Amino acid sequence: MKKTEPHSSRSQQLEGAGLGFLIGFAGLLAFQLLGELVVRLLAIPVPGPVAGLLFMSVFLLVRKRTKASEPEPLLNASSLLLAHLSLLFVPAGVGIMTHIDRIKDQWLSISVALIIASFVTLFVTAWSLKILIRFMNKPEPE
Amino acid sequence: MEKANLDILWVYLSTSPLAGLTLTLLAYLFAYWLQNKTQAHPLANTVLVSVVIIVIALQVTSTSYQDYFEGAQFIHFLLGPATVALAVPLYRQLGDVKQYLLPVFLAVTIGIVAGTISIVWISKLLGADFATQMSLSVRSVTAPVAMGIADKIGGIASLSVVMVLITGILGAMFGGQILRLLGVRSEMIIAIAMGNNSHGIGTARAFTINQRKGAYAALAMAMAVVINALLLPWLVTLL
Numbered sequence: 001m002k003k004t005e006p007h008s009s010r011s012q013q014l015e016g017a018g019l020g021f022l023i024g025f026a027g028l029l030a031f032q033l034l035g036e037l038v039v040r041l042l043a044i045p046v047p048g049p050v051a052g053l054l055f056m057s058v059f060l061l062v063r064k065r066t067k068a069s070e071p072e073p074l075l076n077a078s079s080l081l082l083a084h085l086s087l088l089f090v091p092a093g094v095g096i097m098t099h100i101d102r103i104k105d106q107w108l109s110i111s112v113a114l115i116i117a118s119f120v121t122l123f124v125t126a127w128s129l130k131i132l133i134r135f136m137n138k139p140e141p142e
Numbered sequence: 143m144e145k146a147n148l149d150i151l152w153v154y155l156s157t158s159p160l161a162g163l164t165l166t167l168l169a170y171l172f173a174y175w176l177q178n179k180t181q182a183h184p185l186a187n188t189v190l191v192s193v194v195i196i197v198i199a200l201q202v203t204s205t206s207y208q209d210y211f212e213g214a215q216f217i218h219f220l221l222g223p224a225t226v227a228l229a230v231p232l233y234r235q236l237g238d239v240k241q242y243l244l245p246v247f248l249a250v251t252i253g254i255v256a257g258t259i260s261i262v263w264i265s266k267l268l269g270a271d272f273a274t275q276m277s278l279s280v281r282s283v284t285a286p287v288a289m290g291i292a293d294k295i296g297g298i299a300s301l302s303v304v305m306v307l308i309t310g311i312l313g314a315m316f317g318g319q320i321l322r323l324l325g326v327r328s329e330m331i332i333a334i335a336m337g338n339n340s341h342g343i344g345t346a347r348a349f350t351i352n353q354r355k356g357a358y359a360a361l362a363m364a365m366a367v368v369i370n371a372l373l374l375p376w377l378v379t380l381l
Contacts, residue, residue: 095300125253
């Protein structure tokens, strides 16, 4: 026999998913707000969202130890925001149009510095990690 | 009559945040489509393509950045909660890399110091002014945080975003090959160096290779975010 679903189940499901997102998003905003307040109160030179990131990491790790279930709404809302992270950079990136003159004037120093510094960061990070792993007698990872 | 109606329409469009917001989403959707179409070619970077389209559209309609931002600010605002959300990949991958946590932390820090010193000194040597130097110094931090730091140390937030994007694209295009040429064989080490230098764009690139590489790059990126935020304001005053 065919199971008959109550006709409202689809809308209830949607309402549930929407509610989950709202809860998760409220959680993210609350961690950010906490971060903004703490860096201002203690006058730490760290952007508020970064402090919020640290608080939420600690929260997730502590919760993992104390509770069996994961905070689904928070994890889902985060994945949703991060899935199209690139979109969020666009409005600020368009701001380049207000700096065209500065870039025209200094393009050589900017491009040479960016290329060399990228090379330096990649090389120094990779080789110091390689040396440190060997020095600490750990197996070199694949 | 026709003309008057068009004028009214135009005044509405240029003063309402709706146009800037719609333009941003449409440009991004096109850029996203293009990226998939070209199998994630580094030059088909979604941010780069969206920005180019929007700048052209604004120039053609002689709309100012301020007017555009009236609408785009609603998207821009989400950068804050998105930064907080980076806690999730960090939390997820911690188990995988636990035994390498200390060496990774140290190597990321050393890489940041070396990179910051070289970018500030080289740009200064070649005649960049102070605001440009400071905007360049945050080039390896993921954009929302880079803007916050740039603001604090005397850089220009929107200029720093451009530097962040260029650094990301450079690393994603050539990073892996260069490191292999320099004798680095471990894929994990390459992914960490990419995450440290090329933040989100390097991480996205690592994810296209496999999940584990992506996770390593995400970890390095998240560590770099915190280390840079704590270290840069102090480090640049010494240079």
